[in-house]
Amino acid sequence: MQLTVFFDPKFLAIMSNRLQNKKSHKILFLDNTLDVGGQEKLLYDFLSRIDRGRFDAVICCLKRGGYLKDAFKKLGFGFYEELLSHKYDALAYRKVSRILAKEKVDLIHSFIHPNTVFFSHMAMLTRSVKAWVLAIHASGSPAGGRLIGRFQKLFLSRVSRYVALADAHKRYLVDVEGLPEKKIDVINNGVDVDKFHPGPSDPDFKKGLGISEGEQVVTTVASLNRRKRIDLLLQSASIVLEKRRHVRFLIVGGGPERNRLEHLTRYFGIEKNVTFTGIRDDTPAILRASDLFVLASMRGTETFPLVLLEAMASGLPVVSTDVGSVRELVVDGESAIVVPPENAEALAQAIEILLTNEEKARVFGMKGREVAVERFTLDQMSIRMERLYEHVLSRSRRAD
Missing domain, CATH: 3.40.50.2000 (Glycogen Phosphorylase B;)
Incomplete structure (x- = not known):
C-alpha cells in the first residue's frame, strides 16, 4: 500500500x-x-x-x-x-x-x-x-x-x-x-482578489439584506463618522430616488453617527430604501449582491481607500469623491466616475448615470477588476x- x-x-x-x-x-x-x-x-x-x-x-x-x-x-x-x-x-x-x-x-x-x-x-x-x-x-x-x-x-x-x-x-x-x-x-x-471577486448573489442572501426583487443596489462600506460623509450620500440618495424608486442603498459599517444618519433618512423620506447593516464580516458577499459602489468621503480623510480596491476586485463600477490618492486607484471615465467632494448633486448625477446605463456599468466593473488584478493584489x-x-x-x- x-x-x-x-x-x-x-x-x-x-x-x-x-x-x-x-x-x-x-x-x-x-x-x-x-x-x-x-x-x-x-x-x-x-x-x-x-x-x-x-x-x-x-x-x-x-x-x-x-x-x-x-x-x-x-x-x-x-x-x-x-x-x-x-x-x-x-x-x-x-x-x-x-x-x-x-x-x-x-x-x-x-x-x-x-x-x-x-x-x-x-x-x-x-x-x-x-x-x-x-x-x-x-x-x-x-x-x-x-x-x-x-x-x-x-x-x-x-x-x-x-x-x-x-x-x-x-x-x-x-x-x-x-x-x-x-x-x-x-x-x-x-486586495485579496480570490476573496473579492465578481459572481452571482444568492437571492436568499439579498432578501436577508432587505433587497427586494428587481431593486438596484448602491453600497458603501465605511465607519459611520462625519468624515465619511454618509450624510452627503443620503442627500444624493434622496435626489436619485425622486426619479428611480427601485433602488436600495446599503450602508455597511458602524460608528457614532448611526443614530443621526438614520434620522436623516426619515428627514429625507427615504428610510424605506436605505438599509443600515451594521458591521459585517461578509463584505465580499455584500459586494457581489451590489450593482454600484460609492465612496463619499470628504477631503483630507482618505489616502488609498482599501474599500475601493475591494469593490473594484468584486467587479463593481465605482463613484468616488476626488480625495486622497483615489485617482491612482481608479481610471476616471473607464472604471469609475470621480466627482468633487462635498457636492451632493454631482454625486447623485454620477450614481444615476451608472444605474441608468447598465452596459457602461458592466464595462466599468470589468475594467476595475482588471486594474485590481494587475496592479493592486x-x-x-x-x-x-x-x-x-x-x-x-x-x-x-x-x-x-
Whole structure:
C-alpha cells in the first residue's frame, strides 16, 4: 500500500530555514488598537499570508485589542494588549521593553500615533531592536492641518524607512509634513482578489439584506463618522430616488453617527430604501449582491481607500469623491466616475448615470477588476513589504 503525505508549504519553508540554519526575523507590529478599519483589515490580511519561513510576528496593542482581536489571535502569533494605564502613560515603555526582550524582536513596524511613535523611538534609542518601519495611512486633516505634530517629529530621527501608500501620498509627506524623501517607500494597499471577486448573489442572501426583487443596489462600506460623509450620500440618495424608486442603498459599517444618519433618512423620506447593516464580516458577499459602489468621503480623510480596491476586485463600477490618492486607484471615465467632494448633486448625477446605463456599468466593473488584478493584489503588496523588511534589516547588520 502506498502512503502519500502532504505538508503545509509554510511548514516546509520553516523546516528548510532551520535545516539551513537560517534565522527568521521577528517583527513586532505596534498599534493602539485593532478596531474595524482599512488599516487593521489590511494588517490582518498581510499577516494571514506572511512568509513564516522568513518572518515571525508579535502583535502589540497599547489599548484593548478591539473588534478584530479574536481574528488576530487565531493567526497564532504572540499577542499583547492593554499596556497603557492612561492616555499619556510614557512609563508603559517598560512593558514594551520586556516584550521586546522576551520575544527577541528584530524590527518594529508601527503606525503614526504619538504613543506608538514614542515607544518605537525608545526601542531604537536603547538598541532593543535593529530597525523601525513607520507606516503612515493618513493625509492631514479635513481642515488642511498637518498630520504629524511638532512633538512627534522629535522622535522620528531613528525611523529606518517610512511607508507611504501612493505616489501622491509620498509627495504630501515630503512637501507638507517635511519628511525626508529618500527614506520613503511607496507600497500600495493590496486586495485579496480570490476573496473579492465578481459572481452571482444568492437571492436568499439579498432578501436577508432587505433587497427586494428587481431593486438596484448602491453600497458603501465605511465607519459611520462625519468624515465619511454618509450624510452627503443620503442627500444624493434622496435626489436619485425622486426619479428611480427601485433602488436600495446599503450602508455597511458602524460608528457614532448611526443614530443621526438614520434620522436623516426619515428627514429625507427615504428610510424605506436605505438599509443600515451594521458591521459585517461578509463584505465580499455584500459586494457581489451590489450593482454600484460609492465612496463619499470628504477631503483630507482618505489616502488609498482599501474599500475601493475591494469593490473594484468584486467587479463593481465605482463613484468616488476626488480625495486622497483615489485617482491612482481608479481610471476616471473607464472604471469609475470621480466627482468633487462635498457636492451632493454631482454625486447623485454620477450614481444615476451608472444605474441608468447598465452596459457602461458592466464595462466599468470589468475594467476595475482588471486594474485590481494587475496592479493592486495582496500578494504584490506582501512581497514588497517583505522585501522592505529584508532591506532595512540587512542595512542594520552592515551598520553593526
